[in-house]
Amino acid sequence: MPDLDASFSALAAERGLEPLPGFAAGPLTPLLVESGAGQLAPAARGRLGGEVDGVVGQLSYARNRTFRFSVALAEVPASTEFAPRLFCIRRGRSTRDDEFYGLEARDSKLWTESIALNERYAVSTSPFQDPSWLRQLFSPAFVDWLASAPPADFSFELAYGALLGSVERDAPDAAALAALCDATAHVAERIRRECEE
Amino acid sequence: MQANRVGIGLIAFFGLAGLGLALIPVLVGAPGEVAGILASIGVIWALVALGFIVFLRGQKRKAAHQDWVFRNGIRGRATVVEAGSHATVNEMPLMKMTLDLEVPGMERRQVTRRQVMSVFAARRLEPGLALPVYVNPEDPDDLVLVW
Numbered sequence: 001m002p003d004l005d006a007s008f009s010a011l012a013a014e015r016g017l018e019p020l021p022g023f024a025a026g027p028l029t030p031l032l033v034e035s036g037a038g039q040l041a042p043a044a045r046g047r048l049g050g051e052v053d054g055v056v057g058q059l060s061y062a063r064n065r066t067f068r069f070s071v072a073l074a075e076v077p078a079s080t081e082f083a084p085r086l087f088c089i090r091r092g093r094s095t096r097d098d099e100f101y102g103l104e105a106r107d108s109k110l111w112t113e114s115i116a117l118n119e120r121y122a123v124s125t126s127p128f129q130d131p132s133w134l135r136q137l138f139s140p141a142f143v144d145w146l147a148s149a150p151p152a153d154f155s156f157e158l159a160y161g162a163l164l165g166s167v168e169r170d171a172p173d174a175a176a177l178a179a180l181c182d183a184t185a186h187v188a189e190r191i192r193r194e195c196e197e
Numbered sequence: 198m199q200a201n202r203v204g205i206g207l208i209a210f211f212g213l214a215g216l217g218l219a220l221i222p223v224l225v226g227a228p229g230e231v232a233g234i235l236a237s238i239g240v241i242w243a244l245v246a247l248g249f250i251v252f253l254r255g256q257k258r259k260a261a262h263q264d265w266v267f268r269n270g271i272r273g274r275a276t277v278v279e280a281g282s283h284a285t286v287n288e289m290p291l292m293k294m295t296l297d298l299e300v301p302g303m304e305r306r307q308v309t310r311r312q313v314m315s316v317f318a319a320r321r322l323e324p325g326l327a328l329p330v331y332v333n334p335e336d337p338d339d340l341v342l343v344w
Contacts, residue, residue: 101287102204160321
C-alpha cells in the first residue's frame with residue numbers, strides 16, 4: 001500500500017504544488033460537512049490542471065466506521081448564480097454509517113438521456129434549478145467524458161462555488177492523485193465555460 | 198423537507214409494530230391487563246406513524262405548490278441582508294433570513310423568511326450573497342428561494 005505522505009510529496013514535486021501538512025477546507029460541500037470541519041491532511045496547493053488552481057488532500061473521518069477520500073477542491077464562484085448546488089455522485093457511494101434521521105432537505109434528481117451516465121452517477125440539484133442551464137452544462141461531450149474518462153470512483157459536488165472532486169481511496173499513489181486533479185480541473189473548466197456563455 | 202429511506206423505515210416500523218402490538222394480544226387471547234397495556238403502546242406507535250404520514254403529506258402539498266411557483270413565477274434576485282440560526286432540525290440549521298428582493302415588475306422590498314437548509318448552504322448565507330428567487334405573480338409574498 002503506498003505511503004500517503006510519499007504520494008502527496010511525489011505529486012507535489014511532479015506538478016510543482018506547495019506541500020501542506022494540513023488544510024482546513026471547512027464544511028463547504030456535503031462530503032466536507034460529513035467530515036465535520038473539512039480538515040485535509042496531508043494536502044498540497046497549486047495548479048490542479050489546465051487553468052484551475054486549488055487544493056488536493058486526504059479526507060478522513062469516522063461516522064461509526066472510518067471513511068477515507070482523496071479530494072481536490074477548486075473554486076468556481078460564478079456558478080452560484082446558475083446552480084447553487086449540483087451533485088454528481090458515484091452510485092453506491094456511502095459517506096456515513098450512522099444515519100438516524102428520517103427527514104432531509106428536498107432535492108431533485110436530474111434526468112439525462114445517457115444510460116452510461118445514469119448507471120454510473122446519481123445527479124441531483126435544487127428542486128428549483130433552471131433546467132435549461134443544466135442541459136447546456138451536461139452537453140453530450142461532457143456526459144460522454146463523465147461516463148468514461150474520470151477515475152472509476154470519481155464524484156463531484158458543486159456547492160456555492162466550491163467544487164470538490166473526490167475518489168474513495170485509503171492510500172492513493174501519486175498517479176491516482178494526479179488523475180483526481182485532472183478530472184476535477186476538467187469539471188471546473190467545463191462549469192466555468194458554461195457560466196461565461 | 199422529504200422523507201429518506203430511514204424515514205420510510207421508521208413509518209413502516211412504528212405503523213406495523215403498533216398494529217401488531219394492538220391486535221396480536223387480542224387475537225391470541227392474552228390476559229386483559231397485558232393486552233390492554235400492549236394495545237396502548239401499539240396505538241401510540243401507530244399514531245406516531247400516522248402523524249409522520251400526515252406531516253409528509255403536508256410537505257408534499259407544500260412542495261407541489263412551490264413547484265407551481267417555480268414553473269409559473271417571476272424570476273428575480275434575492276440578496277441576503279442578514280442570516281442566522283438558533284435552531285436545527287435533524288442536524289440542519291433553521292435559518293432566519295432577511296432578503297432584499299429585486300423582481301421585474303415589482304417594487305424592490307425586503308422580506309423575512311425561515312428555511313431549513315443543509316449546513317453547506319447555511320454557511321454560505323452571508324450578507325451580499327445573491328440567489329435566484331421565483332415569486333408568485335398573484336401574491337408577492339409567495340416565493341421560493343433557490344438555494
